[in-house]
Amino acid sequence: MHERIAIYPGTFDPVTYGHIDVLKRASKLFDKIIISVGESSSKSSLFTVDQRIKMLSQAVSDIKNAEVDSFSGLLVDYAKKKKASAVIRGLRAVSDFEYEFQMALTNQTLEPDVETVFLTPSQNYSFISSSLVKEIAKNGGDVSYFVPKIAEKMLKEKFGSNH
Amino acid sequence: MHERIAIYPGTFDPVTYGHIDVLKRASKLFDKIIISVGESSSKSSLFTVDQRIKMLSQAVSDIKNAEVDSFSGLLVDYAKKKKASAVIRGLRAVSDFEYEFQMALTNQTLEPDVETVFLTPSQNYSFISSSLVKEIAKNGGDVSYFVPKIAEKMLKEKFGSNH
Amino acid sequence: MHERIAIYPGTFDPVTYGHIDVLKRASKLFDKIIISVGESSSKSSLFTVDQRIKMLSQAVSDIKNAEVDSFSGLLVDYAKKKKASAVIRGLRAVSDFEYEFQMALTNQTLEPDVETVFLTPSQNYSFISSSLVKEIAKNGGDVSYFVPKIAEKMLKEKFGSNH
Amino acid sequence: MHERIAIYPGTFDPVTYGHIDVLKRASKLFDKIIISVGESSSKSSLFTVDQRIKMLSQAVSDIKNAEVDSFSGLLVDYAKKKKASAVIRGLRAVSDFEYEFQMALTNQTLEPDVETVFLTPSQNYSFISSSLVKEIAKNGGDVSYFVPKIAEKMLKEKFGSNH
Amino acid sequence: MHERIAIYPGTFDPVTYGHIDVLKRASKLFDKIIISVGESSSKSSLFTVDQRIKMLSQAVSDIKNAEVDSFSGLLVDYAKKKKASAVIRGLRAVSDFEYEFQMALTNQTLEPDVETVFLTPSQNYSFISSSLVKEIAKNGGDVSYFVPKIAEKMLKEKFGSNH
Amino acid sequence: MHERIAIYPGTFDPVTYGHIDVLKRASKLFDKIIISVGESSSKSSLFTVDQRIKMLSQAVSDIKNAEVDSFSGLLVDYAKKKKASAVIRGLRAVSDFEYEFQMALTNQTLEPDVETVFLTPSQNYSFISSSLVKEIAKNGGDVSYFVPKIAEKMLKEKFGSNH
Numbered sequence: 004m005h006e007r008i009a010i011y012p013g014t015f016d017p018v019t020y021g022h023i024d025v026l027k028r029a030s031k032l033f034d035k036i037i038i039s040v041g042e043s044s045s046k047s048s049l050f051t052v053d054q055r056i057k058m059l060s061q062a063v064s065d066i067k068n069a070e071v072d073s074f075s076g077l078l079v080d081y082a083k084k085k086k087a088s089a090v091i092r093g094l095r096a097v098s099d100f101e102y103e104f105q106m107a108l109t110n111q112t113l114e115p116d117v118e119t120v121f122l123t124p125s126q127n128y129s130f131i132s133s134s135l136v137k138e139i140a141k142n143g144g145d146v147s148y149f150v151p152k153i154a155e156k157m158l159k160e161k162f163g164s165n166h
Numbered sequence: 167m168h169e170r171i172a173i174y175p176g177t178f179d180p181v182t183y184g185h186i187d188v189l190k191r192a193s194k195l196f197d198k199i200i201i202s203v204g205e206s207s208s209k210s211s212l213f214t215v216d217q218r219i220k221m222l223s224q225a226v227s228d229i230k231n232a233e234v235d236s237f238s239g240l241l242v243d244y245a246k247k248k249k250a251s252a253v254i255r256g257l258r259a260v261s262d263f264e265y266e267f268q269m270a271l272t273n274q275t276l277e278p279d280v281e282t283v284f285l286t287p288s289q290n291y292s293f294i295s296s297s298l299v300k301e302i303a304k305n306g307g308d309v310s311y312f313v314p315k316i317a318e319k320m321l322k323e324k325f326g327s328n329h
Numbered sequence: 330m331h332e333r334i335a336i337y338p339g340t341f342d343p344v345t346y347g348h349i350d351v352l353k354r355a356s357k358l359f360d361k362i363i364i365s366v367g368e369s370s371s372k373s374s375l376f377t378v379d380q381r382i383k384m385l386s387q388a389v390s391d392i393k394n395a396e397v398d399s400f401s402g403l404l405v406d407y408a409k410k411k412k413a414s415a416v417i418r419g420l421r422a423v424s425d426f427e428y429e430f431q432m433a434l435t436n437q438t439l440e441p442d443v444e445t446v447f448l449t450p451s452q453n454y455s456f457i458s459s460s461l462v463k464e465i466a467k468n469g470g471d472v473s474y475f476v477p478k479i480a481e482k483m484l485k486e487k488f489g490s491n492h
Numbered sequence: 493m494h495e496r497i498a499i500y501p502g503t504f505d506p507v508t509y510g511h512i513d514v515l516k517r518a519s520k521l522f523d524k525i526i527i528s529v530g531e532s533s534s535k536s537s538l539f540t541v542d543q544r545i546k547m548l549s550q551a552v553s554d555i556k557n558a559e560v561d562s563f564s565g566l567l568v569d570y571a572k573k574k575k576a577s578a579v580i581r582g583l584r585a586v587s588d589f590e591y592e593f594q595m596a597l598t599n600q601t602l603e604p605d606v607e608t609v610f611l612t613p614s615q616n617y618s619f620i621s622s623s624l625v626k627e628i629a630k631n632g633g634d635v636s637y638f639v640p641k642i643a644e645k646m647l648k649e650k651f652g653s654n655h
Numbered sequence: 656m657h658e659r660i661a662i663y664p665g666t667f668d669p670v671t672y673g674h675i676d677v678l679k680r681a682s683k684l685f686d687k688i689i690i691s692v693g694e695s696s697s698k699s700s701l702f703t704v705d706q707r708i709k710m711l712s713q714a715v716s717d718i719k720n721a722e723v724d725s726f727s728g729l730l731v732d733y734a735k736k737k738k739a740s741a742v743i744r745g746l747r748a749v750s751d752f753e754y755e756f757q758m759a760l761t762n763q764t765l766e767p768d769v770e771t772v773f774l775t776p777s778q779n780y781s782f783i784s785s786s787l788v789k790e791i792a793k794n795g796g797d798v799s800y801f802v803p804k805i806a807e808k809m810l811k812e813k814f815g816s817n818h
Numbered sequence: 819m820h821e822r823i824a825i826y827p828g829t830f831d832p833v834t835y836g837h838i839d840v841l842k843r844a845s846k847l848f849d850k851i852i853i854s855v856g857e858s859s860s861k862s863s864l865f866t867v868d869q870r871i872k873m874l875s876q877a878v879s880d881i882k883n884a885e886v887d888s889f890s891g892l893l894v895d896y897a898k899k900k901k902a903s904a905v906i907r908g909l910r911a912v913s914d915f916e917y918e919f920q921m922a923l924t925n926q927t928l929e930p931d932v933e934t935v936f937l938t939p940s941q942n943y944s945f946i947s948s949s950l951v952k953e954i955a956k957n958g959g960d961v962s963y964f965v966p967k968i969a970e971k972m973l974k975e976k977f978g979s980n981h
Contacts, residue, residue, distance in 0.1 A: 121257065439634065
C-alpha cells in the first residue's frame with residue numbers, strides 16, 4: 004500500500020465551515036490532503052492568496068494529514084506534480100454538479116490518472132457559500148454560523164470601516 | 167496506514183460498462199472494493215441475485231482488488247460489518263444526483279463513520295442505464311456497446327425466445 | 330381582515346420532522362392550516378388514512394391553529410370547499426420543484442383563486458423523505474432522527490415482526 | 493432535395509394540446525411527420541393503442557403532412573423502416589430533458605443516421621402532462637383547457653360512471 | 656389577528672409582467688406587501704434606484720395593499736425593521752430555485768422569524784427575465800409583451816438614440 | 819418542397835468539436851445552415867468577430883451546405899432576414915437547457931415563425947465548453963482533444979508568449 008494523496012483545490016475566499024467539513028471527510032479517506040488555493044487571475048478575490056493561505060492554515064490546524072498550499076496553471080498538472088491520485092470536490096447543489104461534472108470529464112481527458120472524487124458536506128453546511136458570506140459580512144451581519152473564527156476576524160478587518 | 171475498504175452497492179440488473187468504469191476508478195483509490203448486489207425486495211429484477219453475482223464475478227475478474235458480494239438490510243449496517251470507510255456511487259446525471267444526495271445525507275445521519283464518495287464514469291459511459299439496456303435487449307437490439315460479453319450472453323438467454 | 334386559511338395536503342405515510350417543520354412555518358403565516366391526508370387510490374400506502382390522521386393529530390397537537398383532515402377528489406375543489414386561499418407545499422429539492430411547479434400551474438388553470446405557496450424546511454430536515462424512512466424502519470434502523478415519537482411507534486408496530 | 497420525414501413517437505394516453513403544439517411546430521420543419529403510438533408492454537395505459545390512434549387521427553386531422561401510426565420494438569428500427577431522418581421530442585422541463593438526453597445518446601449509438609430533434613411547446617402548454625390530465629378527469633375536473641375535444645369526450649366515456 | 660406584512664424584494668431593472676403577477680398573488684395572501692428595490696452596489700443596473708421606484712409606483716398603482724420602497728443592507732434586517740413576517744420570491748425555473756433555496760436557508764439561519772415564501776407566476780410570464788427584456792429593448796425589439804407600459808416607455812428613452 | 823434554412827448562432831470563441839458535431843447533425847436535417855457569430859457587445863471575447871469567422875470557415879469547410887456569417891441585433895430579426903425557419907441550439911446540460919428554454923419561449927413570443935430546434939452533440943463532445951478550452955490553452959494545456967486544428971493554432975498564437 005503506497006501513500007494516497009488527494010488535492011482539495013478551491014478559491015476559499017473565505018474558507019467556510021462547509022469547506023472544513025468536506026476536508027475532514029476527505030482526510031479519513033486519504034493519507035494526505037493538500038488543500039490548495041487556486042491563483043486564478045480572472046476571478047477577483049476579496050483576500051490575497053497569502054491571506055487565504057494564512058486563514059486556511061489556522062482553520063485546519065487540527066487536521067493532522069492536511070497541508071495548505073497554493074497553485075497556478077492547470078489543476079491536473081499540479082496534481083501530477085504532487086503525486087496525487089485524486090482531486091476532492093464538495094457537491095452542494097445541482098448547479099455545482101453540472102459545472103463540476105464538466106470539469107471532471109475535461110480533466111479525465113487531459114489526465115486519466117487523476118480521479119475526481121465528490122463528497123457532500125453535512126446538511127448543516129450544504130447551503131453555505133463564500134459569496135453569500137461576503138455579502139453578509141459586508142452588510143454587518145453575523146457570519147459566525149458559517150465560517151471559522153479566523154475567517155470571521157479577517158472579514159471584520161476588511162469591512163470594519165463600514166460600521 | 168490501515169487497509170481502506172469501500173463498498174460499491176447497486177442493483178446491477180444487468181451490470182453495464184458504466185458500472186465497470188466506476189469500479190475501475192474506485193479500485194485505484196481504495197485497497198479493496200466490495201461490489202455488492204442489493205437484495206431489495208421491493209424492486210422487481212430481471213436477473214436473480216445469484217445470476218447477478220455470477221455476471222459481476224466474470225465481468226470484473228481482471229480487477230484484482232474487487233470482490234463480489236450481496237447484501238440485504240441497511241447499507242450502512244452492511245458497510246460497518248465489512249469495515250468499509252466509504253460507499254461508492256456513480257453519478258451520471260442531475261436526477262441521479264438528487265436522489266443520491268438525499269441518500270448520502272440520510273446515511274450520514276445514521277452512520278457518520280461511513281462516507282459516501284461519488285465518482286463520474288467516462289463520458290463514453292455516462293448515458294448508459296440498465297433499464298434502457300433491458301428495453302433494447304427485449305426488442306432484439308444490439309447491446310454490445312453498453313454491457314460486457316457475459317451480460318450480453320445472459321440477456322440473450324432471457325429474451326432469446328422473442329427472436 | 331378576513332380569516333386566512335391554507336391547506337397543507339400530502340400523503341404523510343408517515344409524517345416526518347420535515348412535514349412538521351413546514352407546518353410550523355405555515356402556521357405563522359396563516360390564521361388556520363388544515364393539514365390533510367390525500368386519499369389517493371393509485372398510490373399504495375403503508376398506513377391507512379385513519380392511521381395517518383391519528384398519527385398527524387398527535388404529532389401536531391401543539392400547533393394551535395392546525396387542524397387535521399383528509400380529502401379525496403381534486404385538491405382545488407377541496408380547497409374551495411374549505412374556503413382556503415392557499416395550498417402549502419414543502420420544497421426540498423430540484424426534483425420536487427419540477428413536479429410541484431407543474432401541479433401549481435395546472436391548479437392555477439383549474440382554479441385561479443387558490444394560490445400555491447412553497448416553503449422550504451430547515452436544512453436539518455430538507456433531505457428527509459417518507460420513502461427512505463420506511464426503508465430504514467423496515468430494515469430495523471433507527472428512525473428517531475427523522476420522525477416524531479408517534480410515527481416511530483407506529484412504524485415499529487408495523488415492522489416489529491421482522492426483528 | 494429529398495423528402496424529409498420525422499417520427500414523433502409517444503404514449504399519447506391521452507393526446508394533449510402540448511403534443512399537438514409540438515406536432516404543429518415539427519410539421520413546418522419536415523415534409524412529413526409520422527405521429528406514432530408506442531405499443532409499450534410495460535407501461536399500463538388508460539386507452540388501448542387503437543383508441544389512441546383514433547383519438548390522434550381526429551385531433552391532428554387539420555395538419556396536412558401528419559400521419560398517424562403505431563409501432564412496437566426499438567424506435568430506431570422503426571425510424572429506419574420509415575426512412576425517417578429524425579425523431580421529434582417535446583421538452584417541457586428539466587426532468588424531461590435528462591431522460592430524453594439519455595435516450596437520445598443511446599439512440600445515437602444504436603443508429604447514427606437518426607437524429608433526435610427537441611422542440612419546446614408554447615409556454616401555454618409547457619406544464620400539461622397526460623398523467624395529471626387523467627388524474628383530473630378521474631376526479632371529475634374540467635380538462636378542456638388541456639386536451640382536444642375528442643380526448644375530452646373519450647375521457648368522459650372512461651370515467652363517466654364515477655360521476 | 657394582527658396585520659400580516661410581506662416584503663417582495665428585487666432588482667426590478669426593469670419591472671416585468673412576471674413581477675407584477677407574483678405581486679398580485681402575494682397581495683391576496685398578506686395584508687400589506689412592500690415591493691422593495693435592493694440597492695445592491697455590486698450589480699450594475701440600467702435604471703437608478705429612483706427610476707425603478709418611479710417605474711414600480713406606476714406599474715403597481717392598482718394593487719391597493721402594495722407599497723413601493725427601497726432598501727440597502729441585509730434583507731433580514733430590513734424585513735425585521737418593517738415588521739414583516741415573510742419575504743416573497745418568484746420561482747420560475749430550476750436555476751432560480753437553487754440560488755433561492757441557498758438564500759432562504761441562509762436567511763433562516765440569520766433570522767428565524769422571517770419566512771421565505773415562494774410563488775410561481777402564471778405560465779404566461781414564467782419565462783420572462785429582466786436581462787432578456789433589456790437585450791431586446793437595446794436591439795429595438797418589441798417588449799410590450801413582457802413589461803408594463805411605463806417600463807416600455809422608460810426603456811425607449813434609454814435606448815432611443817440607437818434607432 | 820421549398821428550401822429549408824436554419825441559423826446556428828453562437829459565440830464560437832473558439833469553435834469546438836462540440837459545435838462542429840451539432841452543425842453536422844443539423845446539416846442533415848436542413849438544406850442550408852448558416853453558422854453565425856453573434857456580435858454581442860456585452861460579452862468580452864478572446865477572438866475578434868473576423869478571427870472567429872476565419873476560424874469557422876476553415877473548420878467547417880467540408881460541410882457543403884454550411885455557410886459562415888455574423889450578425890448583430892436580435893436573433894429573430896436576423897433569422898427572418900435570412901428566410902430561416904429554424905434556429906439550431908446544442909444542448910449539453912441542464913443549465914444549458916434552462917437558459918435555452920427561456921430564450922426559445924421569448925423568441926417564440928417575438929417571432930412565431932422561427933422555431934428553435936435543439937440537438938444534442940455526441941457524448942464524446944457533450945462536456946466541452948469554450949470557456950474551459952480557453953482556460954486550458956492559457957495554462958499551456960493540450961486542447962487538441964477539444965477543438966479543430968485551426969482553433970488550436972489560433973489559441974497558440976494568442977497565448978504563445980506565456981510559454
